[in-house]
Amino acid sequence: MFRFLCSRQLLPLKHRRTHLGFLQQNGFFIVKSFTSVGRLPESNQNPEEEEKHSFAVSYLINSCGLPAKSAILASQRVLFQSPERPDSVLNLFKENGFSNDQISHIVRKHPPVLLSDPEKTLLPKIELLRSIGVSSSELITILSSNPFLFKSNLKKRLIPCYDFLKSVLLVDEKVLKTFKRSPRSFLCDETNTMAPNIALLRQLGAPPSTISFLVTNYPPAAFTKHAKFVEVVHQVMEMGFDPTKTVFVLAIQVLLKMSKPKLESKLEFYKRWGWSKDMALAAFKRFPNCMQSSEEKITKTMDFLVNKIGWPSANIATYPSVINLSLEKRIIPRCSVVQILLAKVLVKNNLALGTFLRPTERIFLEQFVIRFQDDVPELLNVYQDKMSSGCRISV
Template sequence: MFGFLCSRQLLPLKHRRTHLGFLQQNGFFIVKSFTSVGSLSESNQKPEEEGKHSFAVFYLINSCGLSTKSAILASQRVLFQSPERPDSVLNFFKENGFSNAQISRIVRMLPLILLSHPEKTLLPKIELLRSIGVSSSDLITILSLNPFLFRSSIKKRLIPCYDFLKSVLLVDEKVLTTFKRSPRAFLCDVPKTVAPNISLLRQLGAPPSTISFLVTNYPSAAFTKHAKFVEVVHQVMEMGFDPTKTVFVLAIQVLLKMSKPKLESRLELYKRWGWPKDMALAAFKSFPNCMLSSEEKITKTMDFLVNKIGWPSANIARNPSVITLSLENKIIPRCSVVQILLAKGLVKNNLAVGTFLRPSERIFLEKFVIRFQDDVPELLNVYQGKMSSGCRISV
């Protein structure tokens, strides 16, 4: 898509009701005009403004790789009549390792970037991110996915955010982890969002380790608008969560993602599977993420474990993390193995689901497959045969 025509050969198209298309004949691209471009033709623009739009559209297609539709939309947000400044921006990105596809994405999301002064406005951001340890490959990926970082003020946004995170997390490695997980966090107004959120947690007695866990693992939660954060924290406190425990943070991030009606609907769904509200709330306090699973996922998992396998619903409530596990890749294969062991009397009948569903792959194989291979040689084949991915495991 890039370089169809030299950008310095591009000329403004002065005709009204003009759109851009391309027809390839004998190895050459020919510019073709056709009507029905409402955004350009129906507006009450002066002829010279239409010329600017037409030139921008042509440039965005040929030099930036945008589709015709994207170029038309982008041209409404950026106007230029010559290629010099946009060329300097594109060259800057190429010199810094950005691919054509990444440059197209940046321009499509932020057309005004084509009017930037690369050395004055773009390079300082890249140098700042490099200074805190962002690798070249990570930096390119992050900025191509979040080009709005280029518009952030270094003095008013990026540096204050970095300084605050460093004061909370203490080491650059954790600051970098936070940034990678949520680059948009660096766009926030620190005094109005994350600072008062962290202050609230400290007032409630949350230790530095718990606060660090929130910021590094769930930065989008830590950077939530303060009013919403306060509301959710109070809700979590009313449910009886202990601010000194990590699960307190997990509950915050879950409730920030769920509305109260949605939470109530999850509690009602679990009630239909035999969990009274107090049991469902106890499961939530044990493993908050069990409420984030979709109704379909919960229903399929409970139906399999309760109706097909026969495990008591209360047993699952005591191990709510199993609700979030993959039914096809973990629950069904492991239950198939355990059913064979139960039938042969090799494991106890009162085996809790968490005992064999929660352990890592290595531990499960050691405890429930390799250990019984002499008694049941087909166990590994049964286990692998039930895995939807069809992968094979070396033991």
């Protein structure tokens, strides 16, 4: 709990101006001069306004825990000369589990929150989030990191956004998933962005499942300005993607982040590893995210698979999702196991990359390690030694 020595009675103005800094010692905030921190901004304020400014700075320091510099900046956005309303706001936060540091962060990012009506303005927003399933700990974390939610109008922005998301996603669980991925989804202009974007997808034949996948997994893509969204959707359609498939959504979210020149540059880069443009485009259609990998990541992965392991480059184009896999935690350990099995002729020499790189950890261990333990007892040790994380695996 914040504790402070200064009285809530205002000090004479001439004294308060030299007592705005503080340091925390033995649990108390000690008032001190902050000539090295800065001065109150010069202004033509009348004495009453100056008193409000000084009181606000002192309160922000002593009751909200803001550093002097931050308090001075915050006081330019909020002025008050009585502690009643700010105290009620701080009490609401504390009653709902916010720590002093979290409260300080909220006030620093959004000082006007101190003048909000706790019961009529703040609490209803908290209750709305709880109603869709946001847990207490999640609520505290989300609101502390995104205090701009407190300044959004409940009836004109938050509730309409929630209602629209619910109409598209049908269940609160998916609305909650969307909100967690992008809290700003509750601030979107659903009338001019999300609604026409979703209407376009429906017009093209995208099923509810595909639309739901876009909104819940890539909210910023769904909330893109409509003109840009239309442009990218048409580009994806021209490339031959099927709107009924999930990969259609993946292509949209990738191209929303990439300019056409950037995409062309990445296609050219894959040529260095033996892919023709048609092969690269085919790989993009199988797994659009392969175009988001950095050139450094592509180089390291292809160098290992092609030059060190000897896998044909064309085979990798058939399973482009392996480009995005961790080289240290998946590709190298699993390839090391498979190389031993190939050398001992325990697996076919035409084994496809996807059969051992894409499966889950449990399935890989069952099919390529446990299955051959009697024939190659050292397989598990080889696999564990190659794992960069150093985690030991029980089988």
